[in-house]
Amino acid sequence: MTSYTFKTYLADGREYFVYGEKELTKKDFPFPESLLELLYLDVWSLELLTKQMDRALLDLYQTKEDRCAQEILTLLDELAGKHIYFEFLRLDWMERLEQSRQNGYGDAPDLLPHKEIAWIPSNLDTMQKQILRLFAKALDIDGEKKSVQEKMVEYYTQAGDDTLNTFQFRPQPVNFEVIDSRTFTEVLYPNSIYDLIDFAVRECVKREVKLRVCKNCGRYFYFTGRTSAEYCNRTVDDKGRTCKEIGAFRAWEKKRSGDDLFKLYRREYKKRFAWIKAGQISKEGFYAWSEQAREKKDACEAGTLSVEKFGQWLKES
Numbered sequence: 001m002t003s004y005t006f007k008t009y010l011a012d013g014r015e016y017f018v019y020g021e022k023e024l025t026k027k028d029f030p031f032p033e034s035l036l037e038l039l040y041l042d043v044w045s046l047e048l049l050t051k052q053m054d055r056a057l058l059d060l061y062q063t064k065e066d067r068c069a070q071e072i073l074t075l076l077d078e079l080a081g082k083h084i085y086f087e088f089l090r091l092d093w094m095e096r097l098e099q100s101r102q103n104g105y106g107d108a109p110d111l112l113p114h115k116e117i118a119w120i121p122s123n124l125d126t127m128q129k130q131i132l133r134l135f136a137k138a139l140d141i142d143g144e145k146k147s148v149q150e151k152m153v154e155y156y157t158q159a160g161d162d163t164l165n166t167f168q169f170r171p172q173p174v175n176f177e178v179i180d181s182r183t184f185t186e187v188l189y190p191n192s193i194y195d196l197i198d199f200a201v202r203e204c205v206k207r208e209v210k211l212r213v214c215k216n217c218g219r220y221f222y223f224t225g226r227t228s229a230e231y232c233n234r235t236v237d238d239k240g241r242t243c244k245e246i247g248a249f250r251a252w253e254k255k256r257s258g259d260d261l262f263k264l265y266r267r268e269y270k271k272r273f274a275w276i277k278a279g280q281i282s283k284e285g286f287y288a289w290s291e292q293a294r295e296k297k298d299a300c301e302a303g304t305l306s307v308e309k310f311g312q313w314l315k316e317s
């Protein structure tokens with residue numbers, strides 16, 4: 001039996017994490033926020049930490065000194081601040097270190113395998129890619145218009161044997177229990193951080209979470225209301241603006257630019273059309289000009305020609 005608690009469950013559209021030793025911490029997020037955060041975490045930025053831990057573990061195997069264990073604990077604390085899932089890793093390895101300390105660290109290579117730490121970045125990088133493929137196939141609302149069940153069956157029938165590129169579900173250490181006076185649900189007691197990832201992915205599939213790629217940041221976000229949204233609520237710049245705010249501003253700019261563009265085009269069109277009656281231009285000449293003007297206007301709307309250059313062309317044409 002472990003000396004710590006770490007469990008997670010879902011209730012009322014939120015995910016809850018309860019963890020600690022004597023005093024427990026409880027955190028909650030909208031589901032599936034923790035998984036999406038991990039999905040876009042720069043896992044290779046963790047490599048410095050994991051390499052430092054790897055070296056400290058190898059040193060511990062040889063010297064059996066407490067200073068090595070203390071260095072590992074410090075690094076685990078730092079890693080735990082990177083994502084909620086690493087809180088489990090911290091608690092699990094703290095207990096392993098204490099068990100090994102009581103045995104004079106003689107069992108450290110078996111109880112504290114350094115590769116388990118060293119491989120974290122590469123393992124997570126692989127899983128990120130696998131989950132993105134799964135989301136694109138089964139949960140992206142802009143994908144195929146089939147049921148999630150149909151898309152999952154099709155995906156795993158075609159790609160399930162490709163274990164490198166396809167997410168592999170595994171048995172889960174799950175209980176079914178009372179949470180509070182209103183909640184009775186499945187509760188995960190993970191054996192590894194990969195159990196936490198698996199639990200979140202399968203809940204996304206079971207609940208048929210609706211996902212879309214944000215038009216600003218290019219990352220998946222989930223819907224809690226209307227499915228017409230095109231931008232997520234992630235903060236993306238040093239001014240604290242979200243993709244939704246930036247998207248709204250760009251849409252306004254585009255509309256304003258489009259209005260200005262149409263006014264320029266319409267003004268010149270009407271003026272030159274009047275020239276036909278005045279004998280200042282032939283019908284053939286007017287139609288040739290209007291075709292060129294439409295091409296320039298289309299280029300402007302596509303962003304390959306500026307409004308200023310279009311205006312200058314209108315004046316000089």
